[in-house]
Structures are given as C-alpha cells and as structure tokens.
Amino acid sequence: MAYIRKRGNKWTYQVEWLDPVTGKRKTKSKGGFTRKSDARIEAEELEREVREGSYIEENNITLNEFADEWLIFYAKNSKISSHRGRTKELKHFRRYFSKMKLSDITRKHYQAFLNDLHEKGYAHNTLDGIHTTGRMLFKKALEYNLIKTNPSEFAKIPKRIETVEELEQKDETIKFLEKNELITFLKTAKEKGLDRDFIMFLTLAYGGLRVGEMLALKWNDLNFNNETIRITKTYYNPNNNTKAYQLLTPKTKGSIRTIKMDKQVMSEFKKYLNYQKELKIALKDQYNNFGFVFAKEINNPGYPDFIKTVENRMRRLLKLSGIEKNVTPHSFRHTHTSLLIEAGVGTKEIQQRLGHGDINTTMNIYAHITKDMEQKASHKFSEFMRGVLD
Structure with a gap:
C-alpha cells in the first residue's frame, strides 16, 4: 500500500508491504519530489517490483567500503600488475565520489565523472582504463544485490576532436631499426x-x-x-x-x-x-x-x-x-x-x-611498417629517376 503526503513544498511517498520470506511488515519512504505525480510514479514502480519479487533493498555501503572489498576479491583472480592498475584507477573514484553510497551513484553522476576527467586533460587510454575498472566494480555490486542498476552501463568516454594542425603534426610511425x-x-x-x-x-x-x-x-x-x-x-x-x-x-x-x-x-x-x-x-x-x-x-x-x-x-x-x-x-x-x-x-x-x-x-x-616501407621505396625511386623529367 502506498501513501502520498505533502510536507512543506515537497511531496513524499511511503510504501508498506509484508516480506514474503520473514512475514514482517516493511516500509520504504522517499521525499523531495516537486510534483505529486512524480512521487506517485516512483511509489507505483516500487509496488510493482515488490509484487513481482524483483525489489532489491539497496545497501548503505559506500563506494570506498565496497572498493576495499572488491580489491580483495580481484587480487585473488588477477595478476599483481593488473591489481596495481585497478588500485591506481580506483583512486579517481574514491576522490570523486568520496564517501557517497553506492546506491546513490546514478548514471548521470558517473557520466559527469568521466566528463570531468576528460576536461582535466586525461588521455583517452587512461580514461578507458578507469572506465573498465568502473564497469567491473559496479557489475560486481549488481551481482551482490547492493544496487538496482549499474550506473556505468551506458556511459561513454568523451572523445577529444583533434585539430587539423595536430593531425598533421602527429607522429604515427612505429620506431624500428633498418x-x-x-x-x-x-x-x-x-x-x-x-x-x-x-x-x-x-x-x-x-x-x-x-x-x-x-x-x-x-x-x-x-x-x-x-x-x-x-x-x-x-x-x-x-x-x-x-x-x-x-x-x-x-x-x-x-x-x-x-x-x-x-x-x-x-x-x-x-x-x-x-x-x-x-x-x-x-x-x-x-x-x-x-x-x-x-x-x-x-x-x-x-x-x-x-x-x-x-x-x-x-x-x-x-x-x-x-x-x-x-x-x-x-x-x-x-x-x-x-x-x-x-x-x-x-x-x-x-x-x-x-x-x-x-x-x-x-x-x-604490419600496416604501419609496410606503409613506411612504401614511402621509402617511392623516395628511393624518385631519387634514382631524378633529372629524367627535367
């Protein structure tokens, strides 16, 4: 059963139900809604999840706390070098989300996190590593029923568009000895x-x-x-x-x-x-x-x-x-x-x-090296034929 009430200028909902396992009465309430309809929609969604047995009671564990647990698990199933990398990448999450609860981190929060790192000048490869760690972390939290949705699921790593000058000056040659x-x-x-x-x-x-x-x-x-x-x-x-x-x-x-x-x-x-x-x-x-x-x-x-x-x-x-x-x-x-x-x-x-x-x-x-070889072959031919067309 759902109750919608107005407290001050905001709306609050409260949903009550019997836990099918324990038989005990449970309640969940949430406030801060500007419109009554928004509170009602979320309350109805909660009631639907309870009826279908898909409701997950989100945990109060913070990102920092779960990151510590996850690293212990990860260390048992990965190389030491990989573990060092994940530990380093998690520092960005710890700094950005601080002591925020896992369940409070939304897709909007996560995308803003990636965008902020991008704007601070982090390289695409670095962001890719950080995002990979994030996906692994939140996937495990989802498996443990600590969160309802994975905030990293639809996130995109921002791409920096290089200028024409940068593309012209970019050195893509692979270094090797003749x-x-x-x-x-x-x-x-x-x-x-x-x-x-x-x-x-x-x-x-x-x-x-x-x-x-x-x-x-x-x-x-x-x-x-x-x-x-x-x-x-x-x-x-x-x-x-x-x-x-x-x-x-x-x-x-x-x-x-x-x-x-x-x-x-x-x-x-x-x-x-x-x-x-x-x-x-x-x-x-x-x-x-x-x-x-x-x-x-x-x-x-x-x-x-x-x-x-x-x-x-x-x-x-x-x-x-x-x-x-x-x-x-x-x-x-x-x-x-x-x-x-x-x-x-x-x-x-x-x-x-x-x-x-x-x-x-x-x-x-292979493509880079053969391209380099072709350019050198063309140059050698041009040198060999110098003066023929003068």
Whole structure:
C-alpha cells in the first residue's frame, strides 16, 4: 500500500508491504519530489517490483567500503600488475565520489565523472582504463544485490576532436631499426658492449621477445637440439628491488609460445652458457643460482637484471654506434617484424612468433611498417629517376 503526503513544498511517498520470506511488515519512504505525480510514479514502480519479487533493498555501503572489498576479491583472480592498475584507477573514484553510497551513484553522476576527467586533460587510454575498472566494480555490486542498476552501463568516454594542425603534426610511425642499422648496432654491442650486451640484444633482435620475457628466460627454456626458445613467463619488478622481482604469466595466452632461433644465435648461447658456468665456479657461494640466462654478474650475481638496465645499455650502444634514432628495447620487436615482412612471412606466422593475443595488433603494426616501407621505396625511386623529367 502506498501513501502520498505533502510536507512543506515537497511531496513524499511511503510504501508498506509484508516480506514474503520473514512475514514482517516493511516500509520504504522517499521525499523531495516537486510534483505529486512524480512521487506517485516512483511509489507505483516500487509496488510493482515488490509484487513481482524483483525489489532489491539497496545497501548503505559506500563506494570506498565496497572498493576495499572488491580489491580483495580481484587480487585473488588477477595478476599483481593488473591489481596495481585497478588500485591506481580506483583512486579517481574514491576522490570523486568520496564517501557517497553506492546506491546513490546514478548514471548521470558517473557520466559527469568521466566528463570531468576528460576536461582535466586525461588521455583517452587512461580514461578507458578507469572506465573498465568502473564497469567491473559496479557489475560486481549488481551481482551482490547492493544496487538496482549499474550506473556505468551506458556511459561513454568523451572523445577529444583533434585539430587539423595536430593531425598533421602527429607522429604515427612505429620506431624500428633498418637492417643496416641493426647490423651496425649488433656489431657495436659485440665489440664495445658490457657483459651480456651482445647476447641480450641478439636475442631481442632475432627472437622478437618482449624485454620482460627475455629477462625471465631460464636455461631450461632453451632447447639446443631443436634450436628453440620456450616463452612461458615474464619478469615483473616495478620498484627495481633486485630481490623483490616476480615471475608472472605472459601478457596473453598467445604469448606462451615456442620459437625457432637462428643456428648462430644458439651457438652464441652455448658460448655464454660456458662463460656463465666459469663465473659460477669463480664466485662459488656468492652466485645465486636460480637458472636465469641473463643474470647479473656483480651486485647480487645470479639475480635477473632490471628492464631499466637494458634501456640504459641500449642508449649507450646507440650513441657509440652513431645511430640517431629515438628507439627503445621494445623497438626490436618492431625491427623483427619489419624484417619478417621483408622476408615475405605472413601475418599469422608473425602473430604466433611475437605472441600477439589479437591478430589486429599484428595487422596494425604490419600496416604501419609496410606503409613506411612504401614511402621509402617511392623516395628511393624518385631519387634514382631524378633529372629524367627535367
């Protein structure tokens, strides 16, 4: 039964019913309506939900409280790196909604939240991550019957329309080394590199591995008879604490793969394995034998090195080799892809070799690199034919 009353200038409704489970009388009231008809419509909707058994008694739990609970649940079913990301993204929700009840957050509130972050200049990828966390959070709240509707359900991430000038100046090229540059770089690494430099960059160039996958390699991942490398894990150490590293499962299921390696590269691995055995004998108990291929030789020898160290060493070798390009260790994956394309390898084979979970990732890189190749071919032809049409 519903009662509509006027209190001051506003209308209030109260609905009473018997709980079918407990048999106890329950009531719900809500005020603040400007018009009597609005109060009546909401009261009738509540009565309908009670009759059909679809009424959910919304909880008083706040977003902050539920976020804490959800993170505990999420940690049990996700990678540590993903958990760190969700924790970081939830800070935006905590700040914006503060101690607001979950049940009070409407679709209008949620969209305003995304709009506000957009206006403050957050990148689209950042907003996409925040929105993904929001959808997961409120979906779980809906499953627990803490809310009636999911406020993130129809939300849209605002898109910033780039100006013509910005589009013209935008650099969409994928950074990679040309074949002659790669040869120069590897030659420099062999002649002037520090310990492990040559074999590390040779692995990245010839295998197309992610840096974390390379640093996680253990000797039992190498099969010298079949000349293959098995990738099953990745190195994770966000705080650069030598002993606090973690070995996580790869980025995607497709990242777990076995790749064929060049005979000469495997020969270099054998040389390095013998060198490492001699080092272990020399260092005796000082060497922490965890079986890593690319292990430190000083300062906690045997532990895997930092990704930052690989980046620093690459910058040093780029300078020594005279290559003036803004490339990173990840660029070796693109370099590897460009050489595979040049060799006539198909996109499906490239996807499997690089461990892309989605063929679209491979196709996107393929399209960028082939476009770059076409432009260079056109330029070379123009240079070759210079003067013919004068």
